[in-house]
Amino acid sequence: MLSNAQRFSRRTAVKSGFMLAGCAGLPAWFAAETAALAAPEEPKSPNDMPGILLVGCGGQGTGDARQAAKFGKVVAVCDVDSQHAAKAAETLKAEAKFSDFRKALEHPGVDVIVNGTPDHWHTLVNIHAMRAGKDVYSEKPLTLTIAEGKKLVDVARQTQRILQTGSQQRSDARFRLACELVRNGRIGKLKHILTMLPSGPAEGPFKTQPVPAELDWDLWLGQAPAVDYVPERCHVKFRFWYDYSGGTVTDWGAHHNDIAQWANGTERSGPVRVEAKSLLDPVPGGYTAIGRYQIEFAYANGVTHTCKSVPRENFYGVPTGERGSADERNGVRFEGTDGWIFVTRGKIDASQPELLTQELPASAERLYASNNHMGNFFECVRTRKQPICEPEIGHRSVSVCHLGVIALRTGRKLQWDPEKEQFIDDAAANAYVSREMRKPWTLDV
Ligand SMILES: NC(=O)c1ccc[n+]([C@@H]2O[C@H](COP(=O)([O-])OP(=O)(O)OC[C@H]3O[C@@H](n4cnc5c(N)ncnc54)[C@H](O)[C@@H]3O)[C@@H](O)[C@H]2O)c1
Incomplete structure (x- = not known):
């Protein structure tokens, strides 16, 4: 880990003024340090711009590609929905459109994919891309299963490709501050972590409908079981089905549980015990992912962690009108022997203001610092150093979420071995660690 002095020159920090966007509400000492971090280098000439392929042109993919276009050139887009591909090609001024990502990966001039x-x-897309020699900015949650994550980490190592996981809270100064303070004992000994995630819906049943002409439904389904088209399974709402996702446990958990791992120093490991209860069961014939839950984790270092859904807010971050408890807010709360710190997007708070306002000593353990998640990816593409949310970290963070989902689905207390990445003496739980893929899809690319 770097010391303060190595990372920041106080004089540069003070000289640079520190009114960096995103620093509002940060304690002055940390805002100054953050502002002094070098901004990601922007390309000097068109020759310096990696060619970008966007695979998956929905809301998030297109937003990511817009960010990526500051550091490279979007040369092609790919989507199994031709309307989404056409819209993204126009917005991003891409020269080529594809529906099959394997063909798109062959397009000349593609260096990286989003x-x-x-x-x-x-x-599957990430492994195909890395095998084809491309670097990858991949949206979170990085995987659908723990077995996928293990394979992905292996392929990234073998191919020596750069992969950034889109858990962008790592590049948000408030979250980094919270993690650095917790790691350096600012709240005393860390005892408990609370990650509060938006709730998912319990809705259904839904009706099948004819597949829209613009959509290749079979390719959208990919490895998932073949089913008739239901609009609520497809765009955006796929998150609420275990066939395609893990509900809000993985969707938002890939953000907040990632921060829990970072602060707890378990980012290359994970919990050793997990149990969970559903607080609202799914509607028969409707979304399958449990949307209201409470999950309890325990780590080998004695820290406990509750991950629960917040009824006051739905997946979209919109208030539901339910009262819930005032303390239940989307975010992460760290509780220690000497106080607490709460952090969420746009806000950091503590039991005593001094916990935040007092500068960390020069000897403090400091964490990987990035002010720009996409910029950090392109910097690493250039320098070949590991990005802030490299594959193992992305895999381990989403593994915490997968463990929670498995505990919800089995309804039992489970013992996990983070080294072997398997449940201890529990064949039924281990059956959820991987999933059979629908043919012809396989991880052995
Ligand atoms: N980092 C964040 O804060 C954040 C925010 C929102 C979404 N996300 C993540 O981004 C991903 C996409 O979410 P979204 O809300 O944009 O979903 P979406 O349904 O709007 O977009 C997904 C797109 O991928 C396309 N697609 C499906 N299979 C494909 C394939 N084989 N090849 C090419 N295209 C394919 C779909 O047709 C669709 O256009 C999710 O994994 C989600 O978790 C991250």
Whole structure:
């Protein structure tokens, strides 16, 4: 880990003024440090711009590609929905459109991909891309299963490709501050972590409908079981089905549980015990993912962690009108022997203001610092150093979420071995660690 002095020159920090966007509400000492971090280098000439392929042109993929276009050139887009591909090609001024990502990967001039597909496609697309020699910015949750994550980490190592996981809270100064303070004992000994995630819906049953002309439904389904087309399974709402995702446990958990891992120093490991209860069961014939839950984790270092859904807010971050408890807010709360810190997007708070306002000593353990998640990816593409949310970290963070989902689905207390990445003496739980893919899809690319 770097020391303060190595990372920041105080004089540069003070000289640079520190009114960096995103620093509002940060304690002055940390805002100054953050502003002094070098901004990601923008390309000097068109020759310096990696060619980008966007795979998955929905809301998030297109947004990511817009960010990526500051550091490279979008040369091609790919989507199994031709209307989404056409819209993205126009917005991003891409020269080529594809529906099959394997063909798109052969397009000349593609150096990196941005993967904005639904969760059940992330690993397959990422592995194909890395095997084809491309670097990858992949949306979170990085995988659909723990077994996919293990394979992905292996392929990234073998191919020596750069992969950034889209858990962008790592590049948000408030979250980094919270993690650095917790790691350096600012709240005393860390005892408990609370990650509060938006609730998912319990709705249905839904009706099948004819497949829209613009959609290749079989290719959208990919590795997932063949089923008739139901609009609520497809765009955006795929998150609420275990066939394609893990509900809000993986969707938002890939953000907040990632921060829990970072602060707890378990980012290359994970919990050793998990149990969970459903607080609202799915409607028969409707979304399958449990949308209201409470999950309890325990780590080998004695820290406990509750991950629960917040009824006051739905997946879209919209208030539901339900009262819930005032303390239940989307975010992460760290509780220690000497106080607490709460952090969420746009806000950091503590039991005593001094916990935040006092500068960390020069000897403090400091964390990987990035102010720009996409910029950090392109910097790493150039320098070949590991990005802030490299494959193992992305895999381990979403593994915490997968463990929660498995505990919800089995309804039992489970013992997990983070080294072997398997449940201890529990064949039924281990059956959820991987999934059979529908043919011809396989991870052995
Ligand atoms: N980092 C964040 O804060 C954040 C925010 C929102 C979404 N996301 C993630 O982004 C991903 C996409 O979410 P979304 O809300 O944009 O979903 P979406 O349904 O709007 O977009 C997904 C797109 O991928 C396309 N697609 C499906 N299979 C494909 C394939 N094989 N090849 C090419 N295209 C394919 C779909 O047709 C669709 O256009 C999800 O994994 C989600 O978790 C991340």
